[in-house]
Amino acid sequence: MASNIHRPAPGDDLPDFELPDHNGNCRRLSALVGGDPAVLQFYRGFWCPKDRAQFRGLVKLQDQVEVAYTRMISVSVDPPEVEAAFRAGIGARWTFLSDASRELQAQLGLLEITDTVHGPYVPTVFTLYPDLKIHSVYNGYWFWGRPTNAELATDLRAITRAVRADWEVPVR
Amino acid sequence: MTRPWHWFAFRPEPPTDAFASAPAFRADGTQLGFLATWLVGSRRKPVGALGIDARAIDPRGDPAWISLALAPERTRVPFDDPAVCQAMRMVLCGSPADVMSTLVFDPSTIGGAFTATHAPTPEGLADDPFARIFPHTLLRVHAGFVGMMPAPAGPGVQRYSGAPWPWDHF
Numbered sequence: 001m002a003s004n005i006h007r008p009a010p011g012d013d014l015p016d017f018e019l020p021d022h023n024g025n026c027r028r029l030s031a032l033v034g035g036d037p038a039v040l041q042f043y044r045g046f047w048c049p050k051d052r053a054q055f056r057g058l059v060k061l062q063d064q065v066e067v068a069y070t071r072m073i074s075v076s077v078d079p080p081e082v083e084a085a086f087r088a089g090i091g092a093r094w095t096f097l098s099d100a101s102r103e104l105q106a107q108l109g110l111l112e113i114t115d116t117v118h119g120p121y122v123p124t125v126f127t128l129y130p131d132l133k134i135h136s137v138y139n140g141y142w143f144w145g146r147p148t149n150a151e152l153a154t155d156l157r158a159i160t161r162a163v164r165a166d167w168e169v170p171v172r
Numbered sequence: 173m174t175r176p177w178h179w180f181a182f183r184p185e186p187p188t189d190a191f192a193s194a195p196a197f198r199a200d201g202t203q204l205g206f207l208a209t210w211l212v213g214s215r216r217k218p219v220g221a222l223g224i225d226a227r228a229i230d231p232r233g234d235p236a237w238i239s240l241a242l243a244p245e246r247t248r249v250p251f252d253d254p255a256v257c258q259a260m261r262m263v264l265c266g267s268p269a270d271v272m273s274t275l276v277f278d279p280s281t282i283g284g285a286f287t288a289t290h291a292p293t294p295e296g297l298a299d300d301p302f303a304r305i306f307p308h309t310l311l312r313v314h315a316g317f318v319g320m321m322p323a324p325a326g327p328g329v330q331r332y333s334g335a336p337w338p339w340d341h342f
Contacts, residue, residue: 023268023323032325035341066261066327069342073325093264093327 005109014132017104019097022084037159038071038128044120046086050143055090061149127155176335178209179221192231194317222283223276225336230319237294241308242284251282260329262301268323279334288318
């Protein structure tokens with residue numbers, strides 16, 4: 001079905017939105033991204049087997065991300081307390097944001113209209129530059145549209161190379 | 173740009189030149205000494221001082237409970253020690269405190285950790301991961317010392333240019 005909503009695309013700047021995190025504290029995207037490359041994931045919810053499979057991969061990826069000056073952020077329409085329980089259950093150590101009001105979902109045009117029960121996000125992953133410019137977008141409505149960890153690593157390498165002035169090792 | 177850290181030390185007497193200082197009490201009310209901070213760059217490093225995330229300190233802050241974990245004298249624990257990395261991971265997994273900063277001894281050595289809550293009781297500090305690595309003391313301070321800072325974003329456990337974790341940018 002055609003839509004008039006422009007979904008964020010590579011090269012666009014994502015809005016610097018503010019949402020409650022999994023502890024209920026208000027967090028701004030730019031503060032979470034800081035000055036680092038980032039992976040921003042929108043997911044359906046804890047109940048989705050595809051999301052759970054994707055998260056198993058992301059939890060593995062965090063062991064590399066944690067030493068790579070890179071951020072990860074996950075967003076759903078679940079309330080903070082549900083996200084906190086899910087986050088703890090899978091062993092994630094990054095920040096989850098709750099768009100329970102669905103305002104951001106509408107702003108980004110990421111409502112999955114085929115699920116009239118949950119009204120979730122279309123599973124989508126963005127890789128971001130530190131200034132919130134989009135490097136890549138992965139539409140995960142079908143599972144194979146979601147990025148592999150290798151694809152995320154390729155994106156993060158490209159972003160890091162672009163933003164770190166000392167990517168080429170400094171020499172005397 | 174705000175400097176990412178201050179100098180922090182425990183002193184038996186109140187220092188006269190500190191950016192902020194406060195008497196520190198044990199849970200039973202007995203006074204132990206004074207916590208103090210100095211602005212980096214305003215003077216030479218005070219003897220025995222450790223780096224602390226600047227956001228942890230606020231001369232207008234509310235009363236607080238502090239879990240102060242300090243490495244014993246002459247004990248050198250690298251920041252990259254797996255036990256230290258795991259403690260940072262546990263901080264990211266748990267419920268965030270109002271304040272949490274590692275303490276920097278030198279560019280590669282951790283001096284301990286400072287974790288605080290403005291809650292009226294210290295229960296939220298009972299599971300301080302750094303208390304499993306270093307000897308730790310539960311302290312109470314009056315208003316005028318402990319600040320507020322956002323929870324670390326995660327999952328990073330590396331420091332930015334040697335600043336105390338979780339200071340989060342270069």
